[in-house]
Amino acid sequence: MNTFRTDTTFAGRIPELYDRLLVPMIFASYASDIATRVAARNPSRVLETAAGTGVVTRAMSRMLPSHVEIVATDLNQAMLDRAAANDAGRPINWQQANALQLPFDDASFDIVVCQFGAMFFPDKAAAFAEARRVLRSGGALLFNVWDRIEENEFAHTITEALRRLFPVDPPLFMERTPHGYFDAQVISHDLASAGFDATPSIATVTARSRAATAHLVAVAYCQGTPLRNEIESRPFVTLDDATDASATAIEARFGTGLVDGKIQAHVIAVAR
Structure with a gap:
């Protein structure tokens, strides 16, 4: 299976579930x-x-x-369509674009910002080099990445539940991609390879993730991310089966009713 293709495909029901469930659950506080x-x-x-x-x-x-x-910008038009349907309160220039081949002039932006996207870039240094190219002198690249999966309790619990459900070939999207690019030395090396001479600042930010039920957490992760693509590619176990097993694991660890788990990310800033 081409994991890059499945890991970067946000289509079908994924954009709607991602936006409705995951955004308030794990992304909103880091966005602020x-x-x-x-x-x-x-x-x-x-x-x-x-x-x-x-x-x-x-x-x-x-x-x-x-x-x-x-x-x-985003690589996936379906995600941009969902974004454009939400009221941003002002005109926004929404544009489909590959972060590795930005369709913008050199030195045309003061800041390039990227929330939880760098982990998906197949060539991190190339993407950072493109960001540097379009930045004006004195500008900055700001981005964040999730910390290791063990520091993100819902993602870790679901990944371990799916490891048990699929013992031969577990779907490891969460561990491999969203939580696979957290090492500060690796990130610093990639930025230097991209041409950034300044030392990046790296801050670790811990927050809480909450949902009304364990089932909502399971739906958000199993059906509202590309983990869905990986689960659906496996024989014998349905998406609903995987969602139910994940919900059971979340409930066993965090209880019934409102669930609350730790999330943790690194915020990186580097000057042009």
């Missing part, structure tokens, strides 16, 4: 955090890559003055 960091730099033109369904775009729209231009 990174948008605050962007606003502190007083940019006039901002490029967002891997914008997904626009949670960071909307946060920046609220925090940045109305004269600041926001260009939001």
